[in-house]
Amino acid sequence: xxPTSRRQVLSTLGLLAAxxxxxxxxxxxxxxxxxxxxxxxxxxxxxxxxxxxAWWDQFNPLKSLQEKTFAAFTQQGGPKVxxxxxxxxxxxxxxxxxxxxxxxxxxxxLAGVGVPVTVLLQQGxxxxxxxxxxxxSALGExxxxxxxxxxxxxxxxxxxxxxxxYDALLWGNSDILQKAGVDPENMPSxxxxxxxxxxxxxxxxxxxxxxxxxxxERMQAFVLQLAQTAGFNGVVGGSMDGIDLSTGEYAFDDDxxxxxxxxxxxxxxxxxxxxxxxSLDARAxxxxxxAGAAGLVFDGPYNAGVVRNDFSSLLPKLAVGGIPTADxxxxxxxxxxxGGTFWLSGQSDKVDQASELMVMLxxxxxxxxxxxxxxxxxxxxxxxxxxxxxxxxxxxIAMFDEQVRVGPTPEARNxxxxxxxxxxxxxxxxxxxxxxxxxxGQVTDVKGALTKLSDQxxxxxxxxxxxxxxASVKDWAFGDVDRSQDFTAKDYAK
Amino acid sequence: xxxxxxxxxxxxxxxxxxxxRRIGTLARLWxxxxxxxxxxxxxxLYGLYTLWPVAASWWYSxxxxxxxxxxxxxVGLQNYADVFRDSxxxxxxxxxxxFMLVTVPVRVLIGLVLAMVLNHPRLPFQRIFRTAFFLPVVxxxxxxxxxxxxxxDPASGPVNLALVDSGLRDQGIDFLGSSSTALxxxxxxxxxxxxxxxxxxxxxALQTVPRDLQEAAQVDGAGTFKVFRHITFPLLMxxxxxxxxxxxxxxxxxxDLMLTMTGGGPYYSTEVIEVYIYRWAFTTSVPQLGFAxxxxxxxxxxxxxxxxxxxxGVRAARRRAGVV
Numbered sequence: 001x002x003p004t005s006r007r008q009v010l011s012t013l014g015l016l017a018a019x020x021x022x023x024x025x026x027x028x029x030x031x032x033x034x035x036x037x038x039x040x041x042x043x044x045x046x047x048x049x050x051x052x053x054a055w056w057d058q059f060n061p062l063k064s065l066q067e068k069t070f071a072a073f074t075q076q077g078g079p080k081v082x083x084x085x086x087x088x089x090x091x092x093x094x095x096x097x098x099x100x101x102x103x104x105x106x107x108x109x110l111a112g113v114g115v116p117v118t119v120l121l122q123q124g125x126x127x128x129x130x131x132x133x134x135x136x137s138a139l140g141e142x143x144x145x146x147x148x149x150x151x152x153x154x155x156x157x158x159x160x161x162x163x164x165x166y167d168a169l170l171w172g173n174s175d176i177l178q179k180a181g182v183d184p185e186n187m188p189s190x191x192x193x194x195x196x197x198x199x200x201x202x203x204x205x206x207x208x209x210x211x212x213x214x215x216x217e218r219m220q221a222f223v224l225q226l227a228q229t230a231g232f233n234g235v236v237g238g239s240m241d242g243i244d245l246s247t248g249e250y251a252f253d254d255d256x257x258x259x260x261x262x263x264x265x266x267x268x269x270x271x272x273x274x275x276x277x278x279s280l281d282a283r284a285x286x287x288x289x290x291a292g293a294a295g296l297v298f299d300g301p302y303n304a305g306v307v308r309n310d311f312s313s314l315l316p317k318l319a320v321g322g323i324p325t326a327d328x329x330x331x332x333x334x335x336x337x338x339g340g341t342f343w344l345s346g347q348s349d350k351v352d353q354a355s356e357l358m359v360m361l362x363x364x365x366x367x368x369x370x371x372x373x374x375x376x377x378x379x380x381x382x383x384x385x386x387x388x389x390x391x392x393x394x395x396x397i398a399m400f401d402e403q404v405r406v407g408p409t410p411e412a413r414n415x416x417x418x419x420x421x422x423x424x425x426x427x428x429x430x431x432x433x434x435x436x437x438x439x440x441g442q443v444t445d446v447k448g449a450l451t452k453l454s455d456q457x458x459x460x461x462x463x464x465x466x467x468x469x470x471a472s473v474k475d476w477a478f479g480d481v482d483r484s485q486d487f488t489a490k491d492y493a494k
Numbered sequence: 495x496x497x498x499x500x501x502x503x504x505x506x507x508x509x510x511x512x513x514x515r516r517i518g519t520l521a522r523l524w525x526x527x528x529x530x531x532x533x534x535x536x537x538x539l540y541g542l543y544t545l546w547p548v549a550a551s552w553w554y555s556x557x558x559x560x561x562x563x564x565x566x567x568x569v570g571l572q573n574y575a576d577v578f579r580d581s582x583x584x585x586x587x588x589x590x591x592x593f594m595l596v597t598v599p600v601r602v603l604i605g606l607v608l609a610m611v612l613n614h615p616r617l618p619f620q621r622i623f624r625t626a627f628f629l630p631v632v633x634x635x636x637x638x639x640x641x642x643x644x645x646x647d648p649a650s651g652p653v654n655l656a657l658v659d660s661g662l663r664d665q666g667i668d669f670l671g672s673s674s675t676a677l678x679x680x681x682x683x684x685x686x687x688x689x690x691x692x693x694x695x696x697x698x699a700l701q702t703v704p705r706d707l708q709e710a711a712q713v714d715g716a717g718t719f720k721v722f723r724h725i726t727f728p729l730l731m732x733x734x735x736x737x738x739x740x741x742x743x744x745x746x747x748x749x750d751l752m753l754t755m756t757g758g759g760p761y762y763s764t765e766v767i768e769v770y771i772y773r774w775a776f777t778t779s780v781p782q783l784g785f786a787x788x789x790x791x792x793x794x795x796x797x798x799x800x801x802x803x804x805x806x807g808v809r810a811a812r813r814r815a816g817v818v
Contacts, residue, residue, distance in 0.1 A: 276647050278671025279671050440760035
């Protein structure tokens with residue numbers, strides 16, 4: 001027998017390596033029971049799977065609450081939960097890839113997915129909850145809307161957060177405010193007062209206010225909310241952004257929007273805007289503000305939770321005020337209903353187990369945990385008052401309770417609207433980008449840019465609606481809505 | 495059939511061989527099997543990660559598709575028409591070419607100057623300097639982009655602190671947040687990051703210049719400038735063409751630095767075509783993969799044209815240098 005040549009050895013090793021590499025490249029779902037989860041079942045899978053449940057979301061501040069809930073679920077006899085917290089920017093792409101390769105997790109949130117849920121539903125992304133009755137009785141019938149959470153009489157998801165919220169709370173660092181002569185207990189309430197406070201802080205040696213100008217979507221949210229305080233008859237959130245509630249027409253060129261943008265740019269004119277604002281998104285801006293770079297910042301209620309987790313020494317010094325209004329009168333905002341937070345995968349083979357887990361999220365204990373996490377306000381706002389949340393967070397939630405009401409959404413009136421929205425082409429530049437352009441000096445005719453945005457948005461919507469039977473532009477018009485009352489499921493029937 | 499086609503000897507073992515034998519395709523494949531086995535990983539990976547995405551982009555550019563799920567509508571050349579109608583595409587086109595027109599000459603020139611200095615036989619610490627200038631090249635571009643945000647921070651960045659402390663400015667310049675400075679700032683960082691590569695090209699080219707020619711000129715009384723003007727530069731001309739063309743192609747691909755430093759903003763003022771494509775494919779509320787693919791195909795064709803010019807340029811340069 002001839003000795004083995006070097007070539008034979010190399011080729012054998014090469015073949016072995018290639019075999020191993022090909023085996024490692026196999027990303028096909030493992031079979032149930034092997035420890036993998038949420039995969040391998042055909043669309044609309046059944047409920048008899050074994051192995052762990054997989055859960056993806058982007059709620060980093062809720063991580064410990066989620067882990068606690070999952071541990072309790074396992075203790076009660078449920079399977080273990082493989083829990084992944086994604087960066088919101090990355091989750092959409094991960095879900096997109098997972099769906100294509102039939103590896104969606106059993107439960108997931110929809111961060112980064114801009115496609116309407118009805119379109120995803122038609123493609124087989126979701127399974128209905130098998131514990132719909134338990135969840136409905138825990139949350140109340142009014143919380144759940146057809147076309148938003150319920151489709152063809154099947155419940156697919158539910159909100160864990162309250163729609164009574166906005167992002168433009170005015171937060172301050174008490175030490176810096178007091179040094180500038182601004183009362184942290186009575187934060188400025190009118191636009192002029194905020195400007196005066198920012199100027200005073202600037203004079204005292206710290207930048208007056210920080211705006212996360214690099215984050216176009218957040219700046220857009222600020223202006224949409226501020227415009228309502230200047231008299232725009234709109235609803236924040238969902239597909240109603242920039243739409244006049246009474247007519248159903250896009251009205252970004254309403255004077256209230258121009259005034260809101262002018263209010264924000266006035267900080268730059270006054271010299272009280274933190275100079276690096278243009279390079280900061282919400283997360284980086286919050287960190288710079290917490291480090292004492294500026295006295296004031298607009299931010300959502302979750303600011304308190306982030307401060308407690310990352311800048312705990314600042315927590316006792318947090319001062320908070322409601323969204324300032326043009327004339328200082330109490331704000332009255334409408335916010336669209338909150339859609340489903342978590343969804344069951346249409347590819348899951350553990351629908352029953354995942355549904356059981358979802359029931360735990362509708363319980364009072366979970367709502368209490370949400371309050372203490374100080375992220376978005378829990379669906380049950382009353383849970384906050386009795387929680388261990390920081391006083392500033394409690395104050396913010398109390399203001400939401402007074403100032404925000406639930407507005408209408410066209411998807412709940414007519415499910416065909418959601419299909420049309422899925423076909424609507426994005427319009428560029430968006431409101432947020434226009435705001436950036438105003439700050440960078442490239443957009444000088446604000447009214448003109450907003451008029452163009454309204455026209456382009458209307459054209460895109462009309463083109464989308466024309467492709468969908470049963471959808472109409474009139475679905476966005478709600479006539480005279482009482483802004484002091486919630487728009488409930490019963491009101492859609494009127 | 496003849497022996498020459500089958501490869502079998504025509505007249506037994508003692509017959510003289512008449513030239514090289516011709517063998518069949520299958521036999522040749524079997525004979526060279528190890529060549530193909532070792533080529534296979536490269537072919538598979540190249541096919542998967544280069545050829546397939548290119549082919550897929552061409553197909554996607556003919557579809558209306560949001561990238562979520564299966565519904566894909568064939569729309570023919572509509573996406574191309576939409577791209578050509580979009581003023582922001584032409585804005586990106588203009589910025590991409592402005593970037594290239596400014597940075598290529600600067601990079602080529604600075605690279606040459608650095609190479610000349612570092613090639614001087616009496617310069618001490620040559621290796622240290624060469625390493626120092628090449629170091630940014632091997633640094634991850636995304637990290638450079640993020641670090642540069644801090645370097646150019648208007649409130650606390652070292653550049654602005656130096657400007658304010660030295661009394662040159664009352665307050666910091668918003669280098670990356672102002673549309674009048676953002677593109678120029680990225681151009682500067684890009685040149686700093688990549689000039690090391692151009693410098694290495696020039697250093698290699700300088701090794702081809704015969705030193706005895708330069709020394710002869712110096713003996714005849716030529717100064718440094720005259721030696722460069724009449725000896726070195728004419729001999730470097732063919733390399734100038736090649737290095738310029740290579741730099742053009744590199745400077746058209748600036749996605750990572752632009753995305754990390756400015757994200758294309760403020761208000762599209764630094765949105766090069768690659769960022770434009772990325773925005774439509776991944777960051778809009780509803781991704782427009784068909785539209786983005788059409789823009790990508792147009793950009794690819796543009797790069798192909800640059801490549802063809804490059805090829806012609808290299809051939810011309812080789813002819814000029816007397817290389818066949």
